[in-house]
Amino acid sequence: MKTILFALLATFYIPAAFAQDSVEVGSRMNTFKLDLTHSLLYRNAYNLSWERLTKQNQSLGITVGIQEFPKVFNLGENIEGKRSDDSGGFKLGAEYRFYLKKENKFAAPRGVYIGPYFSALNFNTSRDIIYTGEGDTREARYNAKFNLYSLGAQLGYQFVFNDRWTLDLVVVGPSITRYNAKMRLEGDFEFDSEDVQNEILDALIDKFPGLDDLLEDKELDSSGRLNVVGIGYRYQFLIGYRFGKKFKKN
Template sequence: MKTLLLILLGAFFIPTTFAQDSLEVASRKNTLKLDLTHNLIYRNAYNLSWERITKPNQSMGFTVGYQEFPQVLNLGENIEAKRESDAGGYKFGAEYRFYLKKENKHAAPRGVYIGPYFTTLGFNTSREIVYTQTAEPQEARYGAKFRLYSLGAQLGYQFVFNDRWSLDLVLVGPSITRYDAGIRLEGDFEFDPEDVQNEILDALINKFPGLSDLLNEKELDSSGKLDVLGIGYRYQFLIGYRFGKYKQR
């Protein structure tokens, strides 16, 4: 944890050392990007990012998107998953980048960059289930919510082609992340809901890379909620289109 904190502090304060006397401002200051990373993890993911050059080798960016929780077929040994009745989610984020003059031959947004970022993810999912551990199978419906709040630092490289297209790769992005989860069972049943809720939680968190280790042996409280602070990671693959008034350099 100490190492992570040093990385985060460095990303916030050290970049100003590299940010002085930069290259000329890029000819087009805006880049609109499609984030393809979440398409590999979540369902129906549509995330857009906008990057704006603010200084010769600095930029700010914002992200907004919609995504649904991954399909979970196996919820536990004694739980049969039925029809999913609701699914949805969102992503919001902001970041600031410092393109390193000593490492880059070209003006931003092309080349190596570092900087801080913040993201928040939210997911809602509801499903009908059948619990088979009782003498007779009993039906119920669960509603689950996940909220992730991440503050971190990233290292990446952005390629620019023909002054119009970009390929943006976030290679390293550790963060301090707050994981907030909640599950509620509804229906006319006789089994103990706490046991079933925790079994469902275990199945759902396995869809988040590395989260199962963090929440190992963690259980929901009596109200069906779980709130944990831990380490998160960020890796991204984005394709962008650059626009804005062209200036001859």
């Protein structure tokens, strides 16, 4: 998946780098953006961002969105998930950007930027399962919830075309991230629920890019919870539309 994503970024980056020099950029205050990154990773992901210039070379950004957890049918040994599921989730985020005046030929929001960011991701998913271990077949239902809270710093570049359209690439974005998971099995069954819950957790974690390495060999506690703090990362690909009254250019 990483290879595909970076290939897409390169596809847009190379032609844009050659095309932008002939465009004079005005300074409109606002940009609405559609985040295409999560659309590649999750189901029904619609995340919108708003960037507002606050000073000559600085801006504030807010992100809100909804997204669903990917479907997972192979949930572990002897565990099969039914095709129907109930999934949902949301994303909230904020960031502050400093456009590097010495590195940029044009006024913000075009050019190289750095700055801090915070994001909160929530996923919930429920599904009926069939367990065929121990020589018996039992049905149950799992309810799982994941929360990821990240505080980090990012480096990126934003292209502007015809004073209206933007292509925003976050290329480096390390963070300190808290990963929280909760799992609960419901139903009339006699198998060991803790073992089955941990198998399902492993299968779900595999759907998070990079998370499987961090949470390798981690297990839910007796209450079905898991809390881990580790290193996260961010890369984004957004397209946007600029609007608002122009103010004085540099």
